[in-house]
Amino acid sequence: MLEFTILSVFAALLFGGVFIYVGSFSQLIYLSQVFPDKIKSFQAINCWSSTVVPLSKFIFMFTSSSRLRKIMELSREGLTAVSENSSAHKQMLAILRKAHMVSWLVILNQCFTHFVYLILPVFFTILSNDRYLPTMPGDIYGIFSKYESPYYEIAFILTIIATLFSVINQTGYIVLFVVLLAHELGHFYAICEILNEIHGIVYNQDLISDAIKNNGQNEEKESSQMMATEHSLTEIQKPKKIQELLVFCVKHHQFIMRFHAKIGDLYKVIFGAHFLIMVIVLVTTLQTLNSWGLINTALTGLTAVMPLVVYCFGGEMLISSSLAMADAVYACGWEGMRVKQARIALLILCVAQHPLYYTAAGIFIMNRETFGDVAQVVYKIYAVFN
Template sequence: MVVNYIKNYIYNLMKTNDDPIEASKNMVNSIQILVGIHNVFGDTNRKMTLLSLLATFVFAGTFVYVGTISQSIYLIKVIPDKLECFKAMNCLSSTCVPLSKYIFMWSSSDRLRKILDMSRQGLNIIPADTAAHNKMIRTLQQGRYVSFLVIINQATTHIFYLILPLLFTIFGNNRYLPTTPGEIFGLSSKYETPFYQISFVLTSIATCFSAINQTGYIVLFVNLLSHELGHFYAITESLNHIYSIVNDEEIFENDDMKQKTIEAELKLSIKHHQFIMIYHEKIKELYKSVFGAHFLMMTLVLVTTLQTMNSWNISNTILTGVTGVMPLFIYCFGGELLLSAETGMSTAAYSCGWELMNHKQARMVFLILALSQRPLYLTAADIFIMNRETFGDVVQIVYKIYAVFN
């Protein structure tokens, strides 16, 4: 029975869907339901179940107990010891990141429902069986492939984190835990029987919570980003099609039909770009607060990871390093892709042959160019722009702080 459930779950996670929006929703819902979030997108047909409440209590409760509570108490106890303080701060900041993502996923269902409804509207704007529509669908499919890579990355990293100390314990003379420094609150002598087994089980549950919740969160971001990128790429395809028409690569029965086709394509591009501006503001507003919190917490994770790198076990260093670097890299890389897509659209508009158009059509192109002069970007708390420069600046700042303390 359990095997069949697992097989059905994996099938539902990986199956393709003619509706790319439903496919994205199913993927995120299939992940988040494992930690008790039964309805990510505010669907009226989905209701809270006893099983989801139990999963919330077991996973989230254990994670808060092992991570946030225990590490806060341990930090207070070891304040005079600089190295132990860094270890406690490393784990405390590492646990705050997935916990904040969990709260975000719980509290954003109404906003996500509206955004997904807008995504469907945006997809319907693009005429079917056109190059722009095909480009949009391919971009959404690529986002799905990236989502699977994220799932594999998170699963591999956290499995390694759990298996390594178990192997050290089996083949070594000492006991090891995939755990935080110091004692788990209420469990003394954690390396003695039976505390070792209890501590290992609790830490494994907390680790699974972190892995599952962070995976769902990143998959959601990747899918929403792929929608934005797809719209920019679709407009670029439309503008390239206009270039082909203007330069007589497509044959029309008469010039009047040609001009009407160009004008219709330009009107559609303007309407599409207006949609993107509204759609982007919704996503920007959704993420700016959680990006700001993660920006601060992940910087702290990276700093404390460097401070404890030579005095802590390798599995913890790898996990916390990946926890700090990967989300920040995805944010900044995604923001950079967004800026590059808009630049590509602007270049296509400038190169679409506006100098050969009539006055009315040229003014439409100029409108697109004028609007694209205010780039759409993602921010952390409306302070830091998520792009490659920001990622580079964070790396430099982290290293400078590390050099100061050493």
């Protein structure tokens, strides 16, 4: 176990050190050298900000292990709280399966973009007489004549190591966020499923009551006794079942709020940092679009914008699931319940009127409106510089 820990630390220092040297450090040196030139400065800022994003994710994952462990324990607690044979548990599993598919899409996206990022320079090098490196303006600091042998090979190997560091950290970070979001969404939809079950119980109870009221004197005595027995079960057992399910909904919603508070506190700072950095990436990507090559610029922009898309539309799904629970409470049949049960349902409805959401640095709500605002701001900045 100790050997594994030492190897892990050594690998992290090796990959992280190469990544900082090739990316952030070299680009800052290059930026200081070309600062008066607007286009070259934007290129250096674009590369520097693009490398800061995966580096910040690595720092986040490295420093948040204890808090992530507590959140994972809460996730297991929430899963065990839902009965395995219930429709709510099936709904939870369905949401988690969808998250599994989304995670694989994230992995494929990251692998594809980083692979193309590395393979295109090799392809261009084979087809032409010039040497090409991935989108790294200027020299890697201390390695001059990077397009000549043996510096090209050294620079390319260092770039591969840095790219592996980037893809591993970005993929792991985004997949973790998708999984935690899926657990939170699953709990909301599990409560919705239970509320639908309550509606079904109340609805069936009303049907039986109406059937007994409409039972005429000409019916057989045995049939009337059977209906009376069913009515008795409805009056005694079904209200208890409704009470049990409503109490579970209250307690499970309290659990969701604790779970959400842990996730919100964990991601609030990193969301704010990425919110600012990715705006810089998008602005500089547009500025260098005409001077740096469409393919490389598009890959940089795509890799940078995907986390923002996941944040904003994931936050939008969380808000929608909160509102869906409010609708399910309103339609659960509270008007046909006993007074005590109806009060519990209305209490859940009052609490559900305030949907849960993620924020960036406690300021910006992560939803699709925020994503649209970011796009507008980026375009306005682009228009000012051009």
